[in-house]
Amino acid sequence: xxxxxxxxxxxxxxxxxxxxxxxxxxxxxxxxxxxxxxxxxxxxxxxxxxxxxxxxxxxxxxxxxxxxxxxxxxxxxxxxxxxxxxxxxxxxxxxxxxxxxxxxxxxxxxxxxxxxxxxxxxxxxxxxxxxxxxxxxxxxxxxxxxxxxxxxxx
Numbered sequence: 001x002x003x004x005x006x007x008x009x010x011x012x013x014x015x016x017x018x019x020x021x022x023x024x025x026x027x028x029x030x031x032x033x034x035x036x037x038x039x040x041x042x043x044x045x046x047x048x049x050x051x052x053x054x055x056x057x058x059x060x061x062x063x064x065x066x067x068x069x070x071x072x073x074x075x076x077x078x079x080x081x082x083x084x085x086x087x088x089x090x091x092x093x094x095x096x097x098x099x100x101x102x103x104x105x106x107x108x109x110x111x112x113x114x115x116x117x118x119x120x121x122x123x124x125x126x127x128x129x130x131x132x133x134x135x136x137x138x139x140x141x142x143x144x145x146x147x148x149x150x151x152x153x154x
Contacts, residue, residue: 054132090135
């Protein structure tokens with residue numbers, strides 16, 4: 001009887017512990033498709049950086065969550081980023097002509113290479129660099145962002 005009673009208690013304890021375990025659901029991910037239009041030359045690479053917060057946006061490439069550089073063929077290109085967590089993102093694109101993987105500017109801070117920012121905000125001396133919130137969008141399931149390259153300020 002003692003064996004049976006001990007076995008019953010162990011079995012009940014095991015069943016209770018199994019029933020109290022929460023099921024772990026896999027975090028949802030999505031694909032971001034970046035379409036870059038208005039590429040004016042085929043030299044260098046088109047480099048893209050994805051930011052998930054205002055930290056470092058848009059110039060600090062160490063703060064990107066994903067990045068890629070692609071040799072352009074034609075005036076537009078499409079690139080897919082897979083496995084991104086759902087959330088708020090902004091994308092910066094640079095037409096990197098000299099291969100240094102950054103946007104080169106003159107002594108006034110005006111870009112010397114082509115650039116683009118998601119949601120295509122105005123970039124001028126009057127408006128300055130757009131904020132993360134001006135450029136950000138919600139990534140839900142599979143999302144496409146179209147970015148127009150600029151080779152001068154607006």
